[in-house]
Amino acid sequence: MRVCTSAGVATMSVTVESAGSTDIGRVRKNNEDHFLIADLVKQLRVTQTSLLPSEDGGWKAGVTGHLFVVADGMGGMSGGEVASGLAVETISWYVAKTMPWFYRHQDGREVELEHELRNAVRVTQDTVKDAAEHSRFRRMGTTLTLACLLWPRIYVVHAGDSRCYIRRGDTLTRLTTDHTLAQRAVDEGVLTASQAEAAGLGHALWNCIGAGQKDVTPELHHTTLQVGDELLLCTDGLTRRLTDENLLAILKRSDSPARAVKALIEAANEAGGQDNITAIVARTGQVDDPNATKTHTIALSRAV
Template structure:
């Protein structure tokens, strides 16, 4: 089955901060063959490019003071893009039995981000700069999510918003260990303290990995905590349900978070799936056709 994936991203400084330390990424992954030279006379083939076969979505929330956080999140997104482009072309097809290999490579991509940020921090004035990183790799009909920090990935299906990732905060860990109640965890200053992220002067990163089988009409939301600390899951789900397009949804989510105070940078990536007939027409920007092969 072919599906159309519509997507949009938006980042906003908010109403309090002096600069934006968030970053996001939306990337189409394609296969391309370009003939440089051939002995075939009268050749009419010179270049083949497939439709998008996979998509890479990511958000990163930098920390470490003014320029430090912005540098860390930018480095993470750049390194992720480089790693996927350089080392993962063979993952552009869905293959049963190879999912563990794919997940391992995505974890290595996050670890490459850790190395880049740590090396840069060691030679700069921002030695403790750090960033969250939440990645969704869409390879129809599967999605693979790799995550470190307290940015989030949600799956919106049938009007229900489900959080796929777990916040790597000390408060969340205390909640899981029974040390705090949910109410205490939400109010605690430890809700702002991460035990797992990229950089920060730590020895390494321990990303979580999740996967799910997607359905037409599913929607993915990646966001930084500038959204989730201002809006409840019910409010987020309601906005997604009402929005006519991912672009409208992204704008509405950022606007609602700002109306609720806008105390932090706000970044969202919205990707919506729907069944589609095969078409030879090139899709417009913000839309891509995916097909399991």
């Protein structure tokens, strides 16, 4: 989706073109992944007034931010699909209900914004946990990786082993840390990466939404973007099949987010497709003529 975003007080206009897709892969019988791409819009909807309408037909602002979410469910049968869908739905509800706090970064209250992002994950944990306790999917759970783009800042909050990357030129940087026992063992120097994987710790999560866990520990990162930066959010069905070098090469040679997403999923399937695969790619760019008409392209799909 391509939209025009104001770059703070600067006169430069920035486009954010994005696309997402999820695929069942070549082995699994159902798709337990879900994703979301949404625009954040400030708007006052006038139902009645004695005033004449403004020249642009109303009191509203254009797109001022973007929300990207991926969730990878777990729990067997349809439990994972329920958990990941409920997580994405809860995040959507939370953001819609509490929209004003998304703009606190604009007046220096970034800490409050970060607190609310963490709280959004905790509310999601409570929702999934409660649903699990009242259903036959008692162990259902999901990863959750959320990126909120409020140009030029990007805020990423995360639990599990789905990932968020930033590509800047020839460099691909991972913002998130895998919340697996394997990664923890490597970080603590107990095992090497190959030893941890051989021990079967790569699939064991110590931090996620639901899955019988009492609490969740949201991990949060923020950074400042530059025009031309590209975001990749994805589930481990992609990153367990493709190396970071593979991901970078595909992103670099793809001329649009939609083609990048398609190529990433195809490559993961060609490498075995042993899990569900979900990817979101968002690419920023500069508009030479801020008054020019913006095109809108949508490339959202779910392969089941």
